[in-house]
Amino acid sequence: MTSDATPPYRNPLYKNHVLLLSQSFFIKDNRDELLLHAHKYDFDIAFFNEVSHFVSAIGNSRDHDLFVIDLDALHNLQSDMQSSRKTLMLGELLERLPGNHDYVYLQSARQGGRFLLQQRLVDSHCLAYAEKPIPNDVLVDKLFKLFVQRKGGDLVRLIHLGDPTDLDEAALLRQRVEVIRHADAHTLHQRVKELQPDIVLIGAAEYDRTEAIARVLQKNIEADPVREITLLQRRPDEDQARRALASGFDEIMPLSAPDLLTEQLVHRANKIRVSKDLIGKDRATGLLNKVGLQKKAQALIRQAARDNVPLAYGVVDIDKFKTINDTWGHSFGDIVIKRLSLTLAQQVGELDLLSRFGGEEFVVVFWDCTPAQGWQKLDALRQAFGAIAFQVAPGDVRHFSFSGGIATYPEQRSENELFLRADAMLYEAKQAGRNRICPPGDAMA
Structure with a gap:
């Protein structure tokens, strides 16, 4: 149970976070399954059953966090800083919630049938409301869509x-x-x-x-x-x-x-x-998926042709990923994928493209980038990922790597030609011993 009002409840592995105020038994019965589903969508959930800690955590939150309140918990929530509990009235709860945020309310079917209650919620900084019972996977999917809707979004x-x-x-x-x-x-x-x-x-x-x-x-x-x-x-x-x-x-x-x-x-x-x-978009990482990449890459190539600038198109693949899954489990494999996605995302520019193309394979497209610059950027990312320490067991730290292939526009004219060329270079990197980018930097100078 999270009882600290400071940011340590935030897991830096995940891009988005949900703060959930609910009953102790609801959290106990649903915590593991809720987290399992949420982590697949690249967000984490922090659980609270005390209003004071929940409100304090909101004060330390970030712009894109979601705040979820289970109204069934009102009779069991601590309404002040003392250890005694009493029924917390809805009006008291709404008064205590910071007014510069919006909230997602979970309620019973009986509560949902009361229009005046719905009106009060909607008029009280309500981002959305949902009726229980709601399956955990459905709730997580709805929360993910709220994250999408609240983003500034593309042009x-x-x-x-x-x-x-x-x-x-x-x-x-x-x-x-x-x-x-x-x-x-x-x-x-x-x-x-x-x-x-x-x-x-x-x-x-x-x-x-x-x-x-x-x-x-x-x-x-x-x-x-x-x-x-x-x-x-x-x-x-x-x-x-x-x-x-x-x-x-x-x-x-x-x-x-x-x-x-x-x-x-x-x-x-x-x-x-x-x-x-x-x-x-890929739901697990928030990056472009194959469909999103193809559309944006085609548009970027058209823009590059109009502006007469080069592009560098890289395909990277985590080395021995099947061994990682077989040895430490698919959940750990998902963590490796997320860490790679974060490593790549930190280095791409506003006009660059980044995609989880499928499984453990990623594509990055660098705007206005010569072949030599593209190789340097991709190799720097390879080194950064290789420096990350993964603790697979207490006292057992491992490092992983990826291989990459690179192609360039206008040498390859279409999105398909770029991918096929970069993918062929990726195959050469794997055959040459992995943990490298092909063609080598001196060949692209």
């Missing part, structure tokens, strides 16, 4: 075909929505193919002049299924709306006050971010 790209005065570009950019203007409906499909935007916003007048525009965008075999094509109407027109929806538009949006339109587009962007994260 969402919006292409706008229409009147340039319709959008507040500066306000949207502050919410990480980039607006790209395009004036010609007949070349819009080429611009969309080039930039792969998340939202295409088309004015009503432009649609009337070129009604096939959405069909042309959607039938491209490279069309992103998450992309939204939206019609912006200056005034309601039901006939136009019906025709637009039938021709492939996803949504009809009225042109309202600039601040209201900005809010609507930001909400759409946030939903797109969550969908893309759930599709394109």
